[in-house]
Amino acid sequence: MVNPVLLIVVPLGLAFTVPLFGFISKKTVKYIPVVAMGFNLILSLLLIPRVLEHPLVLSIGGFPPPFCINLTVGPLGILLSAVIALIGFLVSIYAMDYIRKGSVEKYQMLYILLLVGATGAVLTGDIFNLFVFFEILCISSYALVAYFGDSLGVEAAIKYLIQGAIGSTFMLLGIGLLYGMFGTLNMADIAKNIKLQNSIPISLFVPLALFITGMGVEAAIFPLNSWLPDAHSSAPSSISAILSGIAIKIGVYGVVRVMFTLFGMPSIFHLLLFIGIITLLIGELAAFGQTNIKRMLAYSSIGQIGLIVFALGIATPYGISGGLFQILSHALSKALLFLAVGYMIYRTGSMDISTFQGIGRKMPLTSLAFTIGAFSLIGLPPFIGFPSKFLIVRAALAKKEGILFIVLIFLVLFATIIEGAYFFRVIQVLYFKENKENQDKKDAPFSALVPLIILTVFILFIGIYPKPVMKLLRLASWELLNKMDYIKWVLGAG
Amino acid sequence: MTFLYNYIYYIGCFGLVFIGLYIILVKHNLIKIIIGLNILDTGVNLFLISIGYIKKGTAPIFSNPGINPNRMVDPVPQALVLTAIVIGVAVLALALSLAIMVYQHYGTLNLRKVKQQRW
Numbered sequence: 001m002v003n004p005v006l007l008i009v010v011p012l013g014l015a016f017t018v019p020l021f022g023f024i025s026k027k028t029v030k031y032i033p034v035v036a037m038g039f040n041l042i043l044s045l046l047l048i049p050r051v052l053e054h055p056l057v058l059s060i061g062g063f064p065p066p067f068c069i070n071l072t073v074g075p076l077g078i079l080l081s082a083v084i085a086l087i088g089f090l091v092s093i094y095a096m097d098y099i100r101k102g103s104v105e106k107y108q109m110l111y112i113l114l115l116v117g118a119t120g121a122v123l124t125g126d127i128f129n130l131f132v133f134f135e136i137l138c139i140s141s142y143a144l145v146a147y148f149g150d151s152l153g154v155e156a157a158i159k160y161l162i163q164g165a166i167g168s169t170f171m172l173l174g175i176g177l178l179y180g181m182f183g184t185l186n187m188a189d190i191a192k193n194i195k196l197q198n199s200i201p202i203s204l205f206v207p208l209a210l211f212i213t214g215m216g217v218e219a220a221i222f223p224l225n226s227w228l229p230d231a232h233s234s235a236p237s238s239i240s241a242i243l244s245g246i247a248i249k250i251g252v253y254g255v256v257r258v259m260f261t262l263f264g265m266p267s268i269f270h271l272l273l274f275i276g277i278i279t280l281l282i283g284e285l286a287a288f289g290q291t292n293i294k295r296m297l298a299y300s301s302i303g304q305i306g307l308i309v310f311a312l313g314i315a316t317p318y319g320i321s322g323g324l325f326q327i328l329s330h331a332l333s334k335a336l337l338f339l340a341v342g343y344m345i346y347r348t349g350s351m352d353i354s355t356f357q358g359i360g361r362k363m364p365l366t367s368l369a370f371t372i373g374a375f376s377l378i379g380l381p382p383f384i385g386f387p388s389k390f391l392i393v394r395a396a397l398a399k400k401e402g403i404l405f406i407v408l409i410f411l412v413l414f415a416t417i418i419e420g421a422y423f424f425r426v427i428q429v430l431y432f433k434e435n436k437e438n439q440d441k442k443d444a445p446f447s448a449l450v451p452l453i454i455l456t457v458f459i460l461f462i463g464i465y466p467k468p469v470m471k472l473l474r475l476a477s478w479e480l481l482n483k484m485d486y487i488k489w490v491l492g493a494g
Numbered sequence: 495m496t497f498l499y500n501y502i503y504y505i506g507c508f509g510l511v512f513i514g515l516y517i518i519l520v521k522h523n524l525i526k527i528i529i530g531l532n533i534l535d536t537g538v539n540l541f542l543i544s545i546g547y548i549k550k551g552t553a554p555i556f557s558n559p560g561i562n563p564n565r566m567v568d569p570v571p572q573a574l575v576l577t578a579i580v581i582g583v584a585v586l587a588l589a590l591s592l593a594i595m596v597y598q599h600y601g602t603l604n605l606r607k608v609k610q611q612r613w
Contacts, residue, residue: 158593169531185570
């Protein structure tokens with residue numbers, strides 16, 4: 001019997017043994033995250049068929065659900081945990097060669113803790129536990145942003161830390177208010193107690209607002225995202241890939257879980273639509289003006305988060321599947337982009353796009369990976385970005401609410417055009433410009449090419465054959481839309 | 495005055511929360527901002543404690559039959575606060591160590607002068 005609690009316990013245990021292994025031999029340390037995430041990936045994949053049959057609810061401590069801390073492993077949780085494990089596994093392979101400077105043990109330990117926080121946050125069914133895992137994720141990412149200890153990284157980390165700490169305090173305040181009202185921390189139990197029809201009383205609106213602001217900082221939705229470009233561009237590239245691919249998605253997951261499962265009132269979902277569109281436009285427009293490649297990718301992440309939030313705000317089964325599909329596609333594509341860019345920066349020694357002239361011929365595989373990631377993010381057909389964006393557009397068009405959705409879809413497609421423009425500009429520099437200085441550059445080493453190739457294969461394969469993923473996503477969207485089912489899983493039929 | 499008497503804990507803790515937020519938003523010195531974060535944290539912790547608090551309540555020890563369950567203080571918020579304090583300490587320690595590094599790199603703790611990166 002495979003137990004979902006192992007998804008959290010095994011990596012957490014391994015994270016704290018990293019310094020011990022470092023004591024024995026410095027060389028073994030870099031394999032530990034690979035082992036931990038490989039284990040998580042296999043376990044998540046093994047659990048998927050069982051979870052699809054019936055969601056697993058695990059009570060810890062021997063009490064029945066409303067009184068204990070419980071793990072609620074539904075289709076959404078297991079899907080996200082598999083994505084986290086996959087990206088974490090590939091990035092840890094990449095980091096084996098990439099992270100050489102500094103104290104590697106600390107890096108690997110914080111790296112595993114970050115992923116444990118993410119996995120725990122998506123699996124838990126207890127709102128305070130969600131906060132704790134969220135904090136594990138946040139604290140390790142603050143530290144990892146400043147890993148190189150250079151002036152840019154430190155500045156970004158302190159900005160991120162101040163905003164993140166305020167955000168998590170707001171979240172704790174929201175938890176306190178809900179606990180004061182309902183006397184429970186179990187999400188299903190709180191959801192059972194909140195019965196909203198069309199209006200929201202002020203006593204519930206305040207915690208909702210606190211949750212959205214608190215988790216919105218980590219999710220980088222529009223007015224709360226000023227930390228993101230700094231943090232994502234100053235971190236080591238492997239960490240940028242994890243932050244863009246995983247960490248901000250956990251923020252979105254938190255916002256969505258609170259809005260759909262805890263509150264579940266249709267009229268607040270429109271808020272998500274507008275936040276999403278504004279975030280999308282701001283992110284893409286800011287990305288267009290960048291000359292630093294990593295800042296460009298970071299702004300593009302803001303834009304993509306906007307698109308995800310927009311899709312989830314549509315709140316129909318197709319809309320939510322589209323949003324979750326976009327989470328998957330953005331995680332794969334953005335991880336691929338950051339990883340590819342990591343070695344381009346390593347070889348040229350600069351983050352300026354204009355220094356990458358002619359890299360396409362000298363580093364063919366890395367450049368090809370970058371190109372595929374960029375095409376996928378824009379949403380060109382054979383790649384994974386196409387079905388996900390198509391699903392979102394289709395869901396928005398199916399929502400017959402007059403002119404509103406037509407305008408919103410127009411804005412989404414407009415943002416896609418901007419996205420296309422800045423990515424094609426980089427691809428042009430890579431392949432169609434010549435530069436004498438870049439004659440002697442080698443391709444990325446083997447350990448970096450393996451994750452790039454695997455990510456590319458995933459992007460192509462799911463892009464061509466999206467059916468099995470779609471089925472999983474439909475069940476996950478069912479979990480979000482049907483608050484009553486969620487309550488029934490955890491608390492039983494009563 | 496009864497209002498003040500009944501809700502003094504809530505008034506106090508939200509006072510601390512707003513003082514903390516004010517400090518973080520207005521001050522430029524990094525150390526002051528970190529102190530502000532700590533005051534904010536303390537306010538929230540006090541709030542959590544006061545949710546479960548009963549005046550003249552006792553600890554919930556069920557093996558002692560003499561205690562009336564209505565007089566017991568809710569233990570859950572206290573467990574939450576314990577966790578929240580630990581998290582707060584971790585964030586504070588990290589913030590202070592980053593402050594040291596900011597000072598090493600920029601020679602100042604004034605956040606107005608630490609701006610290599612901007613939109």
